Amino acid sequence: MTVYTSIGIDSQAQTLFQKHQAAIERALQALAKREFYAHYPENDKEYGEEAKNNGAAVFQQQLGQFFSRLKQQGDINLKSEEVSPYLQEPLNITYPAYSSPEEAIEKALAAFAQWRKTTPEVRIGLLMEALETIKNHFFEIAYATMHTTGQAFIMSFQASGPHASDRALEALAMAFQALKAIPNEAIWEKPVGKTNVVVKKYYRAVPRGISLAIGCSTFPVWNSVPGIFASLATGNVVIVKPHPKAIYPLAIVVAILQTILAENGFDPHTIILAPDTSQAPFTKALAENPNIKIIDYTGSSAFGEYIESLPGKITFTEKAGVNSVIIDSTKDLNAMLQNLAFSVSLYSGQMCTCPQNFFIPRSGIKVGEAIVPYEEVVKQFVEAVKNLSTHPKAGPAICGAIQNENTYQRIQQASQLKAKVLLESQPIQNPEFPKARTATPLILEVEDRSLIAQEMFGPIVFIVPTESTEESIRLAKELAQQQGAISCGAYTTSEEIMNRIADEMAEAYTPVAFNLTGQVYINQNAAFSDFHVSGGNPAGNASFTDMAFVAKRFVVVESKVNAN
């Protein structure tokens, strides 16, 4: 008996696994120790000036053109709504697409009949080869990300390039480990009286079917590739439904995967790009289709809860949260405030890990042995944010642009809240992109506790004076439990308070970053070491990349044969 009905092309693709096996093993080694590891260097300089120029050239050539690199057969051409937040002009790209979910699903099902029969090794080999190929397109992906999301260039490069690919590699390694945890075959020999009963057992990891990846507009690649690679690695086929305003970065990734698949004799429709428009959305029709078995989702809480409620689906969601910073004490006030100013400015607060609510005791905070009054802490924080975000060079490079008009309007509306404006938001002068949609952080001092209990997505910061660090902890915990939270920052010189904050926030399933200064920020989240979203509070039901993130994507099905 064979465990897998092998398909003829397996042996060809098998060599790709041998080529990349060491990379998977190295990733698993990093994961076991949770140590620093980067398979893809985050420094763009290491990829050479030529790669950057080539990427820029390909990007420029793509603008206004049909995206011809996809190997999929769509039945329509879709004119995208993508608009550069820097140029405030449409990208005018047209994508091969599908007039209905059913068209895409039919293609995916045909591909699944083949892909489901491949071995884990064949899939992992192909997917690693795709990742290595994606590396050669990091700069085009960076420009595509920049001009859809509004991220500054360097974040666009890092987040959609090396960081995303490292997270995809992490998902591949985790999936490989989960798939190999069960042997293909076993001899089961049970003593019964004077003889042995012998049964030969065969185990196979059976994929669930079509996996749907619903992309977001701010981190289209970083948030989607872990689920895409985890599903493909476990034998599922994937339909990628990008956000209508951020198709291009994912289209490049899908095109590379399709090319590698086709080059190795597989149906390119093993992964399909299925863009839609905001006028004729079909995400719900896709999600509700009974052939969709797995859904990876990043986006709003309301839609995420709808996704989670769909019967019979395995869902992995990242929704919204309200992130807090608890300030109790510090040994270096300036280093703390510079770090926090960077955190709230980075990509203009459009990161899901960005802190929003800053809890500071009215009685002030301990800095070394001295007490610095609340007002002084706030004043220096406001100055730090102002200086950083309005800095002629640092401002545009850190803040980037505002992805969409709703976020921009939210800033204007927030300044009308019943709160004291500590720092007005203002446009950022960006010499390279004079028309960019930009805004420095708005800082409000908020007494009304009801105002802080919602995510104010964008560069909006609430300073919340509290009666004590105890109250700060209580508020941060309650908000995380009720609204969800993805990150939490805390500053304290007391070991006892540190333990208490970690304990309390653990009850709200929220990771805490303590006393960050220098070049490491609350917003950051490293592959192979940091879990992204805990999956335990309303901010999402899944985590990059825990065991459940890969284990639920397949089912172990056994066959046994009498061997007496």
Place this chain on the structure above:
Amino acid sequence: MTVYTSIGIDSQAQTLFQKHQAAIERALQALAKREFYAHYPENDKEYGEEAKNNGAAVFQQQLGQFFSRLKQQGDINLKSEEVSPYLQEPLNITYPAYSSPEEAIEKALAAFAQWRKTTPEVRIGLLMEALETIKNHFFEIAYATMHTTGQAFIMSFQASGPHASDRALEALAMAFQALKAIPNEAIWEKPVGKTNVVVKKYYRAVPRGISLAIGCSTFPVWNSVPGIFASLATGNVVIVKPHPKAIYPLAIVVAILQTILAENGFDPHTIILAPDTSQAPFTKALAENPNIKIIDYTGSSAFGEYIESLPGKITFTEKAGVNSVIIDSTKDLNAMLQNLAFSVSLYSGQMCTCPQNFFIPRSGIKVGEAIVPYEEVVKQFVEAVKNLSTHPKAGPAICGAIQNENTYQRIQQASQLKAKVLLESQPIQNPEFPKARTATPLILEVEDRSLIAQEMFGPIVFIVPTESTEESIRLAKELAQQQGAISCGAYTTSEEIMNRIADEMAEAYTPVAFNLTGQVYINQNAAFSDFHVSGGNPAGNASFTDMAFVAKRFVVVESKVNAN
């Protein structure tokens, strides 16, 4: 910083882990190879005659009495509805219980505040100690199981004793592996320019809260202990809501756990027995309570689907399925039929793994080189079932009794179906228990395909003539996909057909047992080797014991501290 805020009694309990560590490691070794392994011998003789007599005596003393061994503080005494299927008399046991779900939940929450702070080692040590103590009560548990479920003595002993405890040990080992897959601490050192950014990271597995175990009436212990032990091992507290007609076996298990907990300084309410009555059920009120985060469920499909639909719960369900046997060819007709006759007779078809629909080609089957006509195969099968189930000694010992009146009535109603009766059901003479509710298997030949598409729980067998083995496979696969299936039997001498059946049934996420003869049966399911329920078809969303079965019960929450 400490990873866990340790509690004072940890060190005392820590020694229990050392005592039992080798058992966990041995179990993990068996799991890695999926080899035969039994920590608890299934042969009742190995436990000594005294243990059996003691168990019988304790059982006799318990009948008609208050169940005083639980360490929990309930606010009411509940008179159970348990009735022995052998004596058809009530057990008349009274249990300490709770007048409402809230009473039980309040106690569980208080215990959770303590239990959540324990280390994995402390929990695993305590739970292994409990399993070793349960071993000393296997015979009382066996009698309690026998006189609630109707299982024959030897099945009662094995299923609720050694087999259940082995599955609990399996769950403990899997949980331990999952908990230890993430290190407690890591140093993350990232090169940035000429210096290194150093962050110390702490990871803790945070339990979800209260876990609810909803028991069933046929396998109260076997089906419940994997979830109970998996939840406790991962730091959750458990409320056990047994079936109103099968409380006693689980009460013994809970009492032992509570005793071990109390003896080691822990709140015995870490596990709570919360029985209800069919007149005043509170399973729904419990399940819907927002403090219940995890639900393990065994029972009907309709209620299981309701459980799965509850928002915000992690659910592990085993529902109903329709199991098939595909007969294509065999080298030994008699050996095959004897094996199948045993499978349909065992516990009178009240096992979730029991086959129901037998697909046999009208054109007959190949036996060695000869073709045996369909009619002859059926005739010999009917004879084999009749001879086995009416055998004066084997009949009662294999068939046991019918757990409840509904199942008994179903047999009578089934004989009225539009189908040809091949073997009438009849009472089994049981000299030891003359009043036992018994029934030999009813065998029907069914042409109407609509009749086979529902679970006929109990000793009801459908013989379905098909046009070919191809049709047999198609029907078995469709039924599994649409109605769910937990097992499938197949007999074929063709390697090619064997592969095809395994492939097709894998698409329906159904394990297949091929060519079983002698002392191994489709119904059986061995810890450390066999997965019980795949979790991929409508028969259930979970599997004993895959990674997801333990991984979803906790959340990894990280804290990191600047270490520059």
